[in-house]
Amino acid sequence: MITGVILAICAASGFAGSAVFIKLSLQKIPYSGATIMSLVVSALFSLSVAAILHFDEIIQLSPISFLWFAIVGVITFTGGRSLQYLAINHMGAARSSSLVACSPFFAAILAVVFLGESINIWLILGTTLIVSGVVLVSLSSEKNE
Amino acid sequence: MNRIKNIGVIYAVISAFMYSLAAVIGKQLTEDIASPLVISSFSLLFGLLVTFVVMAPKAIKEIGQTPIKNWTTIVIAGLCSSCGVMFYFLSLSSAPVVVVTPIISIYPLITIVLAFLFLKGIETISLRTILGTILVISGIIFILFGNGN
Structure with missing residues (x-):
């Protein structure tokens, strides 16, 4: 591991x-x-x-x-x-990288849909944090430059 | 300008979905079909061929107009990416997808550090970008913890 x-x-x-x-x-x-x-x-x-x-x-x-x-x-x-x-x-590189880093979020969804894994509280909390981060970075890209 | 950046957000999120789908399939391939280096190299080759077919007319013209002295950074980018892909498939063969994908997602933090070092004057990094990145990675850690339980 x-x-x-x-x-x-x-x-x-x-x-x-x-x-x-x-x-x-x-x-x-x-x-x-x-x-x-x-x-x-x-x-x-x-x-x-x-x-x-x-x-x-x-x-x-x-x-x-x-x-x-x-x-x-x-x-x-x-x-x-x-x-x-x-x-x-x-x-930009930094902002787009932050959003592309959402891939574990999608991987978790794919695991639930295709591999039959169950959703737990950590997954829900993690998803909420990721979506919040994405929104924050998106707002950042609108306000700056 | 805002519309252009919003399109960038959409591109980035679809890109993230593509990478996660490839991770799930790639994990299975490293177990059933071939070694990680073989998978990474041939997936790169096929990716190149299809991308070339899609972009060829425009790309050939653009490459032809680019002075060779400007090729240095793109060659370094290609080498970095190649190493990233090879290590990615190697890691998928050594650990579960739910462990590998969150760890690889620390790369925005590394990107921010490298952008600070190499992209001075080209792009700025705001406090919101840093806070957003921290939130994204915190969420990834939660998911990793949840999958571990």
Whole structure:
């Protein structure tokens, strides 16, 4: 479990760094070009690492595996990341990151709907705090700049 | 201007939903289909291909007009994101979704620190943004605690 926690913190640092450098990039490169270029760099780097460490596994993958990879890729990058970059462009890296951080809220809902998990008082309190935070950040984006 | 920023809020919230959906599916894939690095790299590849098809005409023109000296920050952004995705799938293979997703959500705090360091003069961080972020993360901790009980 602790390994997963440390890896998640590393992932959070990577996403934070990406949000900030995307904002810097958007000062010089329009949104569509920045999205494609960052994805090209990400894909090339990841594929290189995966090919080096898991080549045997890759050549044995079934076609259905690639279908699942495609589904996750489209949801995460064509959907999630493209919209995130649009949000960064509209309201800044820090504010948009705060809102994109609502994903555990949606994950909890998906867990209830698809995995049959029950709602408890902590979930309701957490949801209330998250919605309050989202409203506060939204108000902030309207009042500032 | 307010309308533009409100659209940004909508984009960000839909983006959050997309990421949570991908987390639930990704968790299952790390258990049933392939190792986290393979999943992250191929999902990135397919994401790139579909995004390219959608954005190609505009993106190619924009990239062509961008001087190479301006590519540095986008390359760093891509590398950071790539590391984030790889660590993300690795963490999903080591811990439950309900643990991983709240922890990853601390990234707004890291973003605020990095924005303070690297985005001076580009964007301001208000007290409301900081308070809102703290509320969001407090809520995430509550959810994490609730799922632990």
